[in-house]
Amino acid sequence: MKLSAIAQEVRDNTGLPFTPRDAERVLAAALTSEDIWRIIDLADVPVMALCSALRAMERAGWLDFSRGRVALTPAGREVVREAGIAPALELRCGRCGGRGVELGPVAQIAEKFRKIAASRPEAIQQFDQGYVTEDSTLYRIAYLWNRGDLVGKELLVLGDDDLVSLAAALTRAPKRVVMLDIDERLVDFVRTVARQEGLEVEVLQHDLREPLPQGLLGAFDTFFCDPTESLRGFLAFAHRGLSALRGPGSAGYLGLTRREASLSKWRDIQRELLAAGAAITDLRDDFHDYVNWPYIETMRSWEHLPVKRVPGREEPWYRSALIRIELVEPARVENAPLSGDIFTDPEAATT
Amino acid sequence: MKLSAIAQEVRDNTGLPFTPRDAERVLAAALTSEDIWRIIDLADVPVMALCSALRAMERAGWLDFSRGRVALTPAGREVVREAGIAPALELRCGRCGGRGVELGPVAQIAEKFRKIAASRPEAIQQFDQGYVTEDSTLYRIAYLWNRGDLVGKELLVLGDDDLVSLAAALTRAPKRVVMLDIDERLVDFVRTVARQEGLEVEVLQHDLREPLPQGLLGAFDTFFCDPTESLRGFLAFAHRGLSALRGPGSAGYLGLTRREASLSKWRDIQRELLAAGAAITDLRDDFHDYVNWPYIETMRSWEHLPVKRVPGREEPWYRSALIRIELVEPARVENAPLSGDIFTDPEAATT
Helix, strand or coil, X not given: CHHHHHHHHHHHHHCCCCCHHHHHXXXXXXXXXXXXXXXXXXXXXXXXXXXXXXXXXXXXXCEEXXXXXXXXXXXXXXXXXXXXXXXXXXXXXXXXXXXXXXXXXXXXXXXXXXXXXXXXXXXXXXXXXXXXXXXXXHHHHHHHHHCCCCCCCEEEEECCCCCHHHHHHHCCCCCEEEEEECCHHHHHHHHHHHHHHCCCCEEEECCCCCCCCHHHCCCECEEEECCCCCHHHHHHHHHHHHHCECCCCCEEEEEECCCCCCHHHHHHHHHHHHHCCEEEEEEEEEEEEECCCCCHHHCCCHHHCCCCCCCCCCCCCCEEEEEEEEECCCCCCCCCCCCCCCCCCCCCCCC | CHHHHHHHHXXXXXXXXXXXXXXXXXXXXXXXXXXXXXXHHHHCCCHHHXXXXXXXXXXXXXXXXXXXXXXXXXXXXXXXXXXXXCCCCCCECCCCCCCXXXXXXXXXXXXXXXXXXXXXXXXXXXXXXXXXXXXXXXXXXXXXXXXXXXXXXXXXXXXXXXXXXXXXXXXXXXXXXXXEECCHHHHHXXXXXXXXXXXXXXXXXXXXXXXXXXXXXXXXCEEEECCCCCHHHHHHHHHHHHXXXXXXXXXXXXXXXXXXXXHHHHHHHHHHHHHCCEEEEEXXXXXXXXXXXXXXXXXXCXXXXXXXXXXXXXXXXCEEEEEEEEEXXXXXXXXXXXXXXXXXXXXXCCC
C-alpha cells in the first residue's frame, strides 16, 4: 500500500518514528488547507517528520509546492480517494477553545494579567523559549483551581516564560508561589512586577540542569512546567518538578506537544512519569496555543519546510497538551546534575 | 496531622489506597454540597473508600448525618479552616459540558439517535450495566470524528449498552461497524434497529471473557469499550480491543471512572496500556455522565452510604473519563480465555 511506502521512506530518511497513519494525517490536513502552517497544526505529526513526508509525497507526484501552497495533484487526490481519507475536521468548542473549562474566578484577573504581559521579555532561541497566549495561561490557572491544586496550595513554577507565577499570584489564591528560571530577564521581570503589584512571588534564577536547591525538595503541593521537548530535557524538568512535591496526592502539570514529539516519545515520557510514582489524571491536547516567536526563520525546521512563509504573530500552529499527573507513591526520582545539550533530539524543530 | 489520621483509618478499615489528599477532597466536596450524591460526584474518590472516610470523619466529630444531609460540624469547620481547604469548584464549560468538542456533523443525527434510544433495554446488574446519557454517546462520536477515527474507518464496539454502534452507523461515516455484547437483549435491539433504519451494523453475541473470534483479530482501525472497573476486568476488555486493532496508528477508546477506581488503579491500568504498545493521546475526565440505573439500592456500595437517598434518574453523579490510546507498536496482548468473576474487586461499588 502506498501510504506504507511513504512512511518507510520517511523513517529511512530521518530515522524518526512515522506510521502509515501519520502519512494519512498529513493528507487529511492537506485536504482541509493548502497553507503550510495550518497543515502542520492539523496533522499532529512532528514537524521534522512532516517536512520529510511532504517531500516524499512531492516526489511521488501527490503534492505540488510550486505556487507557494501545499496543493494536492490529481494523482494525490486519487490516493486520497482510494485510501478513503477524509479531510481533517476540528470540532474544538467555540466557547472554551477546546479546553473544557470556564475561567470562573480567574476572569477577574484577566485584564490585569494582559496588561502586565504586554511588557514581557521577548522569547529567545538560546533557552528554547516560546510563550503561550495569555488566554492559555489564564485557562491553565483555572484548570489548577478546578482540580483543587491552587487555593491554599504551595506552587512551584519551573521555567516561567508563560508568566504562570504572576497569573497564579494575581488570584491571591495560593499559599505560596515560587518561580525558577534560567533567564535573568524573566527573573527580573517577574520580581519587578511582583514588587509593583504587591504580589508574593519568590523568584530564583536557576538552571534546571542543576539539582534543585535543598530547601525546595518535598516542599510543594503543585508544580507547573512546560519543558523543552527532547526526551532527556523533558524528563529532567519533570523529575525536578516531582522531586519538589510533598508526596502522594501532590500534583504536577506539564505541557507536551505533537509538533516536536512523536507518539513514540509521548509513550516513553508517559512510562517514565508512571514509573516515578504518578498517575496521569488529565491529558487535554491543544490546550495551549503559542504566540509565534521572533526566531521562526532560524529555527531548526525552517530550512526543511517545502513552503517558506513567516506566520503572523497571532496565527497559532504550535500547540501543546496540558497533562496533569498526581503522585500515588512517594516520587522515585534523582536530583542529579545534567550536563551537555538538553534541548536537541532528532525530533526537535524549534531550537 | 489530622487528615493523615483519617486516611490511615480508611486504609486500615478497607485495605484500599487512600491519601490525605483524598480526605481533603472529601471535605472540599462537603464544603460545596451537603448532598451525598453531589459529594460523591465532586470528591473524585472511589465510593467504597469515600463511605469509609465519611464514617471516620463522623467518628472524629467532623461530620453529622442525622438530618439526612452530610453536614460539617463546628469541629469539622475548624479542621477545614486550619488545613486551608477550599470548597470544590467545578469550572466545566457550559457549552460543551467540559468535553471540549462541538457535535459538528454529529448534531444531524442527534434527534434520530435520541428517538431510537428511548426504547433501549434497561440496564441490569447481572452484566454491570449502566449507560451514559445520549449526549455523552453523541459527543463520543464527535470525538472520534475529530480525531480521524470515524470517517472511512472500521470500528469495533466491545460491550454496547451505550449504543455507540448505532450512533456511529447513523452518521454513515464509518466503513464498517461491528458490535459485540454478552446481553441478548442488546444484541437483539441493535440488530432490530439496524434492520429498521437500514444501518450497516454487524452484531454478535459474545462473552468478552472468551477470546475474540479469529476473524476480528487485527481487523479494525478503532475500538470503543467502556469496561467494567475491576483491574482484571478492565484490562481483559482493553486487551480484547487491542488485539482487534490493525497495528501502529490504530486507536482505542476506553471509559475509566474515579468512582470505582483509585488513582493507584488508574496508574496500574495506564502502565499496562503503555506496556501493550500504546501511547495515551487524550484523557478527558468527566466526559461521560451516566443515567442512574434501576438497581441503585442493591448495588454493593448502597449499604455503606451514611445517607441513603435514591437519586433521580437524570441526576448524574457517576461520571467517567474518555481515554484515547494509539498503538505505536504492534499490540502485545494475549487473546486468552478468562474464568471466574471479572466484575468485582475491592473498589467495585456498583456490581
